[in-house]
Amino acid sequence: MGIKQLTSIEDMKQFIKQPGKHILFKHSTTCPISAKAHEEFQAFVEENNTSAALVRVIEERPVSNQITEELGIKHESPQIFLLEDGQVRWNTSHWKITKDAIKEAITQ
Numbered sequence: 001m002g003i004k005q006l007t008s009i010e011d012m013k014q015f016i017k018q019p020g021k022h023i024l025f026k027h028s029t030t031c032p033i034s035a036k037a038h039e040e041f042q043a044f045v046e047e048n049n050t051s052a053a054l055v056r057v058i059e060e061r062p063v064s065n066q067i068t069e070e071l072g073i074k075h076e077s078p079q080i081f082l083l084e085d086g087q088v089r090w091n092t093s094h095w096k097i098t099k100d101a102i103k104e105a106i107t108q
Helices: 009-017 032-048 061-071 099-107
Strands: 003-005 021-027 052-056 079-084 087-093
Touching: 003 032, 009 021, 009 052, 009 061, 021 032, 021 061, 021 099, 032 052, 032 099, 052 061, 079 099, 087 099
Parallel strands: 003 052, 021 052
Antiparallel strands: 021 079, 079 087
16 A cells, blocks of 8 residues: 655645545654654554555645644644544654554554
């Protein structure tokens, strides 16, 4: 399945609206904490073949800002969301983004 990179607001809106469970990761390419969270996110997706997308918060700032607005959750980075049928079921940030945490959230 792989990780879809969201580079436009239109891409992001389509991703959020999809039926079923999906993971959305906000990644800061300049932050070491985000680099570690990104590794955990990638490892989870590779092992679990889950629908997942990534937004680079610096390079795609308008998309990142729109996510904050659409989902109504304060921006942090790194930050991860579990979406189900267009709704946020779970989210966390920083060091709490681990493969195990994602797995636990998605299997709830």
